[in-house]
Amino acid sequence: xxxxxxxxxxxxxxxxxxxxxxxxxxxxxxxxxxxxxxxxxxxxxxxxxxxxxxxxxxxxxxxxxxxxxxxxxxxxxxxxxxxxxxxxxxxxxxxxxxxxxxxxxxxxxxxxxxxxxxxxxxxxxxxxxxxxxxxxxxxxxxxxxxxxxxxxxxxxxxxxxxxxxxxxxxxxxxxxxxxxxxxxxxxxxxxxxxxxxxxxxxxxxxxxxxxxxxxxxxxxxxxxxxxxxxxxxxxxxxxxxxxxxxxxxxxxxxxxxxxxxxxxxxxxxxxxxxxxxxxxxxxxxxxxxxxxxxxxxxxxxxxxxxxxxxxxxxxxxxxxxxxxxxxxxxxxxxxxxxxxxxxxxxxxxxxxxxxxxxxxxxxxxxxxxxxxxxxxxxxxxxxxxxxxxxxxxxxxxxxxxxxxxxxxxxxxxxxxxxxxxxxxxxxxxxxxxxxx
Ligand code: NAD
Ligand code: SF4
Numbered sequence: 469x470x471x472x473x474x475x476x477x478x479x480x481x482x483x484x485x486x487x488x489x490x491x492x493x494x495x496x497x498x499x500x501x502x503x504x505x506x507x508x509x510x511x512x513x514x515x516x517x518x519x520x521x522x523x524x525x526x527x528x529x530x531x532x533x534x535x536x537x538x539x540x541x542x543x544x545x546x547x548x549x550x551x552x553x554x555x556x557x558x559x560x561x562x563x564x565x566x567x568x569x570x571x572x573x574x575x576x577x578x579x580x581x582x583x584x585x586x587x588x589x590x591x592x593x594x595x596x597x598x599x600x601x602x603x604x605x606x607x608x609x610x611x612x613x614x615x616x617x618x619x620x621x622x623x624x625x626x627x628x629x630x631x632x633x634x635x636x637x638x639x640x641x642x643x644x645x646x647x648x649x650x651x652x653x654x655x656x657x658x659x660x661x662x663x664x665x666x667x668x669x670x671x672x673x674x675x676x677x678x679x680x681x682x683x684x685x686x687x688x689x690x691x692x693x694x695x696x697x698x699x700x701x702x703x704x705x706x707x708x709x710x711x712x713x714x715x716x717x718x719x720x721x722x723x724x725x726x727x728x729x730x731x732x733x734x735x736x737x738x739x740x741x742x743x744x745x746x747x748x749x750x751x752x753x754x755x756x757x758x759x760x761x762x763x764x765x766x767x768x769x770x771x772x773x774x775x776x777x778x779x780x781x782x783x784x785x786x787x788x789x790x791x792x793x794x795x796x797x798x799x800x801x802x803x804x805x806x807x808x809x810x811x812x813x814x815x816x817x818x819x820x821x822x823x824x825x826x827x828x829x830x831x832x833x834x835x836x837x838x839x840x841x842x843x844x845x846x847x848x849x850x851x852x853x854x855x856x857x858x859x860x861x862x863x864x865x866x867x868x869x870x871x872x873x874x875x876x877x878x879x880x881x882x883x884x885x886x887x888x889x890x891x892x893x894x895x896x897x898x899x900x901x902x903x904x
Contacts, residue, residue, distance in 0.1 A: 759788015
């Protein structure tokens with residue numbers, strides 16, 4: 469890919485290919501788009517060969533961490549006499565992240581087909597979808613799609629005459645961000661308060677009901693059927709060597725045409741801005757996030773960094789959820805970071821002290837700095853608290869909360885200092901009344 473190619477050629481619609489059709493969520497539409505062909509190919513293979521094929525495809529988890537999907541499936545012990553479970557993490561909640569929910573709304577059968585393939589591979593006969601509870605229309609759509617799949621013989625007993633059985637349970641959470649952390653999700657699914665468990669053991673060894681469990685993101689699982697239908701060579705022809713394939717990016721904020729854009733991994737923000745009409749008219753890019761607010765913020769210096777697990781990763785971050793939040797020069801960076809930090813403080817589950825206490829104190833300090841009431845030493849205190857959270861918290865939520873503090877001070881320290889020296893927010897002087 470180069471920036472001289474026509475903008476639309478940069479896109480690679482696969483999961484989103486049918487989204488503009490009439491009623492794309494129905495089984496009929498899905499079948500018209502070659503749906504369930506990947507499943508038929510998968511059922512003709514032995515489970516271990518299927519795992520090897522997905523491993524060889526290089527598919528990496530699309531939930532944020534980029535862990536190799538086939539390797540995760542391979543961790544499930546065989547002949548252990550225990551039930552195996554597949555749990556799909558559909559609790560998408562990272563700020564700015566909006567790709568699994570639209571995918572489920574528009575194309576739920578891509579997930580169901582992927583779940584049948586994955587369950588067959590790991591020898592599971594009961595799989596779960598843990599959906600973010602607030603999105604009731606998606607819950608209804610999932611229930612309807614699962615019912616359609618049962619009716620058509622893709623779920624239940626003896627799927628397509630293969631001798632394979634699978635039941636899918638759709639479960640709606642109650643809207644806690646921490647329940648997107650895989651072990652908190654499992655606790656919640658078991659009926660307990662969702663709080664992270666100590667890892668190891670990883671869910672692959674002791675997951676749902678202490679049994680071997682694969683927890684995969686919606687997009688990861690939905691990406692499997694096209695791989696089975698079209699083959700690894702095709703999949704690897706997209707993306708980069710170590711981050712192959714297509715993926716869904718969500719663009720939001722000060723961009724002309726926000727929304728979901730499906731493109732190969734390794735595309736750059738500059739290219740995605742070309743496709744999406746650029747930063748809103750008359751304005752220029754100030755900062756952006758590659759993967760929601762728990763990845764470090766970037767600036768216009770990073771417009772050409774490849775959005776994959778090596779490019780963005782090498783720049784000291786991770787690609788995360790591919791939630792590209794775009795902010796122009798009218799945005800107060802202190803205000804943006806304060807809002808994110810308030811979110812993390814609110815969503816902290818309280819299990820460990822660095823995150824529970826640290827996010828609270830970060831919010832107090834940020835609010836007074838933003839309101840022009842900060843005092844000398846506040847910026848050092850912010851960095852000190854972030855340092856005491858980062859790497860010292862029980863789960864990734866703490867690290868995520870520290871990340872925007874550190875990166876915003878790295879790129880925009882002068883703007884923080886301006887709040888201190890002018891004793892007001894330079895973007896919104898009235899903000900000084902907000903905190904007092
Ligand atoms: P992680 O790197 O610790 O683990 C990734 C996956 O690999 C997990 O499923 C884990 O069980 C598995 N794994 C890792 N090492 C293993 C091993 N040795 N044996 C067996 N399995 C192993 O990441 P994480 O803490 O699970 O997730 C953090 C990510 O979540 C971040 O990258 C963030 O972007 C993302 N996130 C996403 C959302 C969202 O809304 N989609 C919200 C918050 C965070
Ligand atoms: Fe809970 Fe935060 Fe600790 Fe994670 S880091 S266990 S969310 S208190």
